[in-house]
Amino acid sequence: MTLNERDESHAESADRKVSAVVGFIRKTLIIAQMEILRLRHDPTELFSRAVQPALWLLIFGEVFARTKAVPTQGLPYLDFIAPGILAQSVLFIAIFYGIAVIWERDLGIVHKLLVSPAPRTSLVLGKALSAGIRGLSQAVVIYLLAMLLGVRLNWNFTALLGVVVIVILGASLFSTFSLVIASVVRTRERFMGIGQILTMPLFFASNAIYPVSLMPAWLRAISHCNPLTYEVDALRTLMVTGATSVYGLSIDLAILGGITAVLVTIGGWLYPNLAR
């Protein structure tokens, strides 16, 4: 092989790598596009999903704000829990994504996706992004409610962009976790049980409605292993004027991004189990 030929073959292999990456991203976005199309045809779910966070903010938040019993890093209590409630509603949407995946398996949609040339991990990441899109719709609702309740929201463009990123990351993380569980248990009945068991402990073992410093040592240890804690920390820092991060935004981002990447890899490996 001459030097020129070697250069050309290197260039070809680099081209192939670039087109593989472009193809991967495109396939991921197509799966997310399916979700946008679904939401456009039937947006009612967006409104019904808004009820629960509204109750948490309007009732739980308002009542606990009066007690002034929770140390909230110098923030009014409603300011403190608004990001926690956003993280919670994103978690609730994402953790039941496994049910949607099992439903798609029962309809044969998973089989057809697996027979397409799309890489398995792009299918899983596409599903994760879909959960992110639904999560963002929750963010819009919670921002509106928080505004009405007088929460001092940070309207800085970079901070808003940061909230978008964290919501998508949080939804991706928990929806992929859910997809991994669905790929292992494979039936709706078994999944429902596990989904119920997971959501509330994840929520309560986090800093969503009270700070970690208030917890007993054993719960504090658990909350430090809980990705929701880092999601709430990042959201609080970015959403509320005057809030400061406990762990540091870069740590929050690295933990959420790292766990999501690991889960997407595991998900890509386990997802075909659903069709077998």
Add this chain to the structure above:
Amino acid sequence: MAIVETTELTRCYDDLVAVNSVSISVEPAEIFGLLGPNGAGKTTVIKMLTTILPPTSGTAVIKGFDIRRQAASVRRVIGYVPQLLSADGTLTGRENLLIFAELYDVPKSEREARINEVLDFLGLSASADRLVREYSGGMIRRLEIAQSTLHHPSVLFLDEPTTGLDPLARTAVWEHIRALRSQYGITIVLTTHLMDEADRLSDRVAIMSAGQVAVVGKPSELKKSVGKENATLDDVFINYTGGQPEGGAYRDVERARRVARRVG
């Protein structure tokens, strides 16, 4: 040269041998039927050929690509319609097609033309912009065939394509399957538990029972080989397997019922 060739293809689930050493070969532009009762192993064969399920042993080659080592290349040259009605009911027919055109890398410049072509070919142009949940069972099946042929595959796998359809819709699906072969030269491998369907649609059939292929041949020749006047494929089945053409694992029956419910 065969376009689909399996060599001692075997799949076990723990102690159960679902598919046992199946060796078949399908010629280009042939309509090949895998015929047998529910639970005979037909769907498992299709799942292995479409790269959903890895074989326990043995292998298969599709258009020169090995299903184990070149799964990604296999997926580019095949189309697949699963037994379940798998079109997304929450999207319109056109959106279902658009998603799959993109997944299969149909070039952007050709996408619209291809979608219109398959819609027209399968008689769905008028209902393309309606939500699929408003379609009849026969229309969903035709839409799925459209979805799986958008990228002009060389081989199309159809798993029980007419389960749950009424006779009129069934005949329409048969006509479209024949037209896919005659107009586009697509090789078709289909599974069915309906003797009549296999007889009228397939150039050749492989009769499967308990995970094994009992006999392969043209329906007319197989019927002649039984040595009985006006023999049917039921007689062929009994003659070569020694059993009755009924059966069905719980899972298969459940799946068939689920399809029937969705078809309405």
